[in-house]
Amino acid sequence: MIKKTPNTLEFLAKNLTETERFGKVLARHLNPGDVVFLNGNLGAGKSILARATIRSVLDQPKLNVPSPTFLLALPYENEQWKILHADLYRIKNPEEIDELGLFEDTQTLVIIEWPEKAKTLLPHPTLNISLNFSSNAKERVLRITSAQGSVTFSSLATDEIFSQRDQLS
Numbered sequence: 001m002i003k004k005t006p007n008t009l010e011f012l013a014k015n016l017t018e019t020e021r022f023g024k025v026l027a028r029h030l031n032p033g034d035v036v037f038l039n040g041n042l043g044a045g046k047s048i049l050a051r052a053t054i055r056s057v058l059d060q061p062k063l064n065v066p067s068p069t070f071l072l073a074l075p076y077e078n079e080q081w082k083i084l085h086a087d088l089y090r091i092k093n094p095e096e097i098d099e100l101g102l103f104e105d106t107q108t109l110v111i112i113e114w115p116e117k118a119k120t121l122l123p124h125p126t127l128n129i130s131l132n133f134s135s136n137a138k139e140r141v142l143r144i145t146s147a148q149g150s151v152t153f154s155s156l157a158t159d160e161i162f163s164q165r166d167q168l169s
């Protein structure tokens with residue numbers, strides 16, 4: 001099941017492995033400086049997706065990528081990439097966002113879980129990804145939207161996983 005419009009991609013991840021596989025696909029299209037929002041309830045798979053994406057971007061399949069729930073943001077890097085993985089669930093006041101310095105370096109890839117906890121304080125994301133529970137406990141509906149004209153989104157939309165013949169539109 002794939003739904004495709006000029007600024008929306010939607011598909012069903014049938015299990016954990018398919019969500020992780022999408023992280024690898026995403027990693028092929030991300031660029032330095034991209035800001036990725038991960039929306040969805042507790043247990044939807046935001047951290048699973050972030051982990052798979054970070055491991056793949058850095059080409060370190062076994063890298064330890066814990067959920068940053070208590071530390072709010074964790075940094076990763078190699079020769080080519082700088083990444084910040086944030087979880088704003090526990091943010092209590094807006095100043096905490098400033099202290100995290102998420103956007104100080106314009107070349108850092110920033111992946112943010114629970115962006116809605118800091119709505120107005122964040123820039124517009126390059127990609128907005130929501131993970132939603134489906135009828136089956138292992139299924140998640142993943143919906144990717146973007147501001148018009150995002151190079152990253154256009155590139156992702158051309159990926160072979162979104163060019164299957166059974167797409168809806």
Ligand SMILES: Nc1ncnc2c1ncn2[C@@H]1O[C@H](COP(=O)(O)OP(=O)(O)O)[C@@H](O)[C@H]1O
Pocket residue numbers: 013014015016017019040041042043044045046047048049067113137138139140
């Ligand atoms: N299709 C799926 N995609 C992602 N996670 C899944 C899926 N099916 C089951 N799960 C489980 O859901 C949980 C997601 O946890 P996590 O990524 O920490 O959620 P979040 O960060 O959104 O709170 C994990 O225990 C994972 O094994």
Ligand SMILES: [Mg+2]
Pocket residue numbers: 046047048067087113
């Ligand atoms: Mg999480």
